[in-house]
Every structure is written in structure tokens, then in C-alpha cells.
Amino acid sequence: MQLILGIDTSCDDTGVGVVALHPDGRAEVRANRIWSQTVHARYGGVMPELASREHVERIDAVMEDALSEAGIGVADLGAVAATSGPGLVGALLVGLMYGKGLSQGLGVPFYAAHHLEGHIFAAASEAQTAEFQLTPPYLALVVSGGHTHLFDVVAEGTYQLIGATRDDAAGEAFDKIARLAGLGYPGGPAIAEAAKLGNPKGVAFREPMLGQSGYDFSFSGLKTAALLAHRAGASGSDLAASFQAVAVKHLLKVTLRAAANLGRETVVVSGGVAANSALRGAFGASELRAVFPGKGLNTDNGAMIALAAAAAIRSGRAPSGLDDGAMAYAP
Numbered sequence: 001m002q003l004i005l006g007i008d009t010s011c012d013d014t015g016v017g018v019v020a021l022h023p024d025g026r027a028e029v030r031a032n033r034i035w036s037q038t039v040h041a042r043y044g045g046v047m048p049e050l051a052s053r054e055h056v057e058r059i060d061a062v063m064e065d066a067l068s069e070a071g072i073g074v075a076d077l078g079a080v081a082a083t084s085g086p087g088l089v090g091a092l093l094v095g096l097m098y099g100k101g102l103s104q105g106l107g108v109p110f111y112a113a114h115h116l117e118g119h120i121f122a123a124a125s126e127a128q129t130a131e132f133q134l135t136p137p138y139l140a141l142v143v144s145g146g147h148t149h150l151f152d153v154v155a156e157g158t159y160q161l162i163g164a165t166r167d168d169a170a171g172e173a174f175d176k177i178a179r180l181a182g183l184g185y186p187g188g189p190a191i192a193e194a195a196k197l198g199n200p201k202g203v204a205f206r207e208p209m210l211g212q213s214g215y216d217f218s219f220s221g222l223k224t225a226a227l228l229a230h231r232a233g234a235s236g237s238d239l240a241a242s243f244q245a246v247a248v249k250h251l252l253k254v255t256l257r258a259a260a261n262l263g264r265e266t267v268v269v270s271g272g273v274a275a276n277s278a279l280r281g282a283f284g285a286s287e288l289r290a291v292f293p294g295k296g297l298n299t300d301n302g303a304m305i306a307l308a309a310a311a312a313i314r315s316g317r318a319p320s321g322l323d324d325g326a327m328a329y330a331p
């Protein structure tokens with residue numbers, strides 16, 4: 001059994017997790033600690049320099065917490081992984097350098113991980129414990145504050161990007177609409193909460209990109225429509241309920257089209273927006289087998305990075321070099 005430490009500092013969460021990779025290939029989350037930065041709330045969005053500084057201040061403590069949650073010492077680690085991109089470069093560098101330094105100090109292999117691969121594997125670990133094994137091919141929808149990406153996972157480690165947002169990410173739309181309606185930050189949970197009291201037909205949103213035959217997404221039109229409805233006096237709860245309903249419908253419709261055309265039966269849905277219960281309900285009720293990450297693994301975290309490294313180790317991928325840098329846009 002090998003213990004892998006995973007670090008994610010790609011945005012505004014300092015995440016450190018520990019995963020045990022068993023000889024039979026099973027990967028098990030032993031610890032998952034996240035420090036969510038709150039300094040950004042007053043700006044209504046993430047301030048990159050402040051994010052980097054907070055990561056520097058917090059990473060030691062989050063790491064100690066993760067080790068004690070796993071009941072291990074630093075010398076028990078067999079590998080270290082950290083996100084190299086995509087993300088905010090200054091923020092990424094903190095976790096990446098920390099991870100590289102640690103691996104050098106311990107004399108264990110280092111794995112640079114792709115943030116989106118982490119999001120996908122966050123759900124894959126959940127699936128392996130159910131009665132079925134998640135094996136490619138399957139679709140993976142990553143819906144977060146920075147991404148709305150639809151992948152066709154054709155084989156272990158081989159991802160084809162088949163669709164993405166043309167403008168704003170889904171989570172970004174949740175955040176911005178919550179802000180304009182005065183519902184708070186981060187907007188996803190605020191919208192979900194307000195939506196419980198609203199009428200999903202209260203505001204007539206037009207579903208985006210109705211004419212397309214491809215697999216792209218768009219959220220900026222909904223944002224503009226929300227602003228106009230807000231100015232026209234729509235209540236925050238109706239706005240929240242109606243926006244959530246149309247956003248979920250859009251995400252599901254495009255995913256179902258891709259599944260039908262490509263003959264896929266399973267979809268992994270992950271990223272912060274995958275915590276949304278309306279979205280989980282709609283995907284769960286569809287004809288697809290929908291797999292979601294377990295608790296604490298939807299939003300950015302370190303355990304998902306350790307899970308991505310576990311998959312890399314399992315498939316025999318060579319460790320990363322120390323010259324693997326931080327990338328704002330990772331292919």
C-alpha cells in the first residue's frame with residue numbers, strides 16, 4: 001500500500017489530501033483538508049495576489065491537518081502530487097513548489113497533476129466502490145467556477161475535449177447572478193438556497209444555444225437576461241429558481257446529445273457546480289448513469305489530485321520532472 005499526498009492551490013482553496021493506493025489498484029481517500037479563503041468575499045471575485053499570499057500562510061497548517069487526519073507522519077508518504085495547471089499562476093506555484101520540495105526532501109516521486117483530471121478522478125473514486133467499476137469509455141462533465149468542459153474519456157488517461165463554454169463558466173454565472181441579486185458569495189450555494197423559495201417559471205429564460213448540433217455551452221446570455229429581469233423587479237428567489245432550472249436543463253441537454261451520438265452510457269459530473277442538488281437530481285433521473293464525487297470532493301481539493309496521481313501510478317506513467325512548471329492554461 002502506497003500513501004500519496006495531493007496538493008491543490010490552483011485558485012482560492014488550499015487543499016491537501018492523502019490517498020492510499022492499494023495493491024489491487026483501489027484508491028481510498030484517507031484525508032481531505034481544505035482551507036477556503038474568505039478574503040475575496042468583499043471583492044465579489046478572487047484576487048490573484050491575495051490568493052497566493054493566503055496559500056503561503058496556510059499550506060503548512062493544512063498539510064499538518066491532513067497528515068493527522070490520515071494518522072500518519074510525513075515520512076510515511078510514498079509519493080507527492082500537486083496541481084500544475086490550469087489555474088492562477090502565482091497560486092499554483094505555491095503548491096507546486098511545496099510539493100516538489102517535499103518530494104525532494106523525502107526522496108519520493110513527484111507527480112504534477114492536471115486540475116481537470118483531478119476533478120474527473122474525484123468522482124471515479126466514488127464509483128469504484130459501488131457495484132460497478134467505472135471504466136472508459138464514459139463522458140466527463142467538469143462544471144466549476146472556471147470551467148464548463150465536456151470530455152469523452154476514451155481510454156484510461158486519454159481525454160477528448162468535445163465541448164466547452166463559449167463564454168462564462170457555469171459556476172461563474174451562478175456567482176455573478178447571485179451577486180447582482182444580492183444573494184451573497186460564493187453564489188452557487190446561495191442560488192441553490194434561494195431557489196428553494198422561488199418559482200422556476202417566475203422568470204422566462206431562453207435556453208442557450210438551442211440551434212446547435214455540437215456540444216458547446218453558453219451562459220453569458222442568461223447572465224444578461226438575469227440582469228434585465230432583476231431591473232424589471234424579479235424577486236431574488238424567482239431569479240435563482242429560474243436560472244438554476246435553465247442552467248441545469250442546458251447542461252443536461254448537451255450531455256445527453258453527446259451521449260446519444262457517441263454511444264456513451266455513463267457520465268461523471270464533477271467540479272463545484274456538481275454539488276448542486278437540482279443538477280444531481282436531473283442527471284440522476286436521466287437515462288444516463290451519472291456518477292458524482294463524494295462529500296467534500298466536488299469543489300477544489302487536494303485528495304482529487306492524489307487520486308489523479310494514483311491513476312497515473314496505476315497506469316505506469318513516469319513521475320514528473322522538477323522542471324514541470326505552473327501553467328495558467330493547461331492543454
Ligand code: KG4
Binds near residue numbers: 276
Ligand atoms: O471546483 P470549484 O471549487 O472551483 C473552481 O475550480 O472553479 O468550483 C467553484 C464553483 C463556484 O462558482 C461556486 O459558486 C460553484 O462552484 N458551486 C455551486 C454550488 N456549490 C459551489 N454551484 C451551484 N450549486 C452549488 N450547490
Ligand code: ZN
Binds near residue numbers: 119299
Ligand atoms: Zn476546480
